[in-house]
Amino acid sequence: MAFLESQPFPLPTRLTPGASDASGGEVRAGFDRASVLLRNSDGKFVRLDWESGGGAEKSIHLPPGTYQLRGYRILKKAKDGTDWFISGIPPKPVDVRVEAGKRASLLSEDTITVASRNVGGNLGMEIRGLHHSGVSIYRSGKRIPISYELLDAAGKVVESGRMTYG
Secondary structure: OHHHHOOOOOOOEEEOOOOOOOOOEEEEOOOOOEEEEEEOOOOOEEEEEOOOOOOOOOOEEEOOEEEEEEEEEEEEEOOOOOEEEEEEOOOOOEEEEEOOOOEEEOOOHHHOEEEEEEEOOEEEEEEEOHHHOEEEEEEOOEEOOEEEEEEOOOOOEEEEEEEOOO
16 A cells, blocks of 8 residues: 555744744735745745734745745734634635745735625625635634624614534
8 A cells, every 4th residue: 555655744844033044035924923834846835934923024034936825824812812813725826926135925904805795685705815715713723603693774683693614
């Protein structure tokens, strides 16, 4: 059985602000707490990690080249201290160009979009990530169902429930 003789998939190289070589190009997350998974032109994976903070203003340096963004995670802490994160995988790799002496920002506030529609009494809602990717939402490390409330013109709840993914 060939799969028993195969080598395990190598873990990505993990880079954090200040731990990377200052030559090359600068990359920022665009959010304070985030991580992204990139693939370089050699097919090796690199995880850029700002999960402890600073992604909006602290750079990670990478050698110049074209990378493919393969996945991302954006983290936030609620006022009550609960950790939330949203993760996504673009439907196709997104090219990221890193140039020597220049700064690239990977994610922005419009990375996540929310749209709703009401057609014939059927309520639909889409939460999408980068390049229309589906996303998963987690609270305290667990994927959550999304609750909703439908209000009338006076603001009274007329319907409520939980949405399902898919």
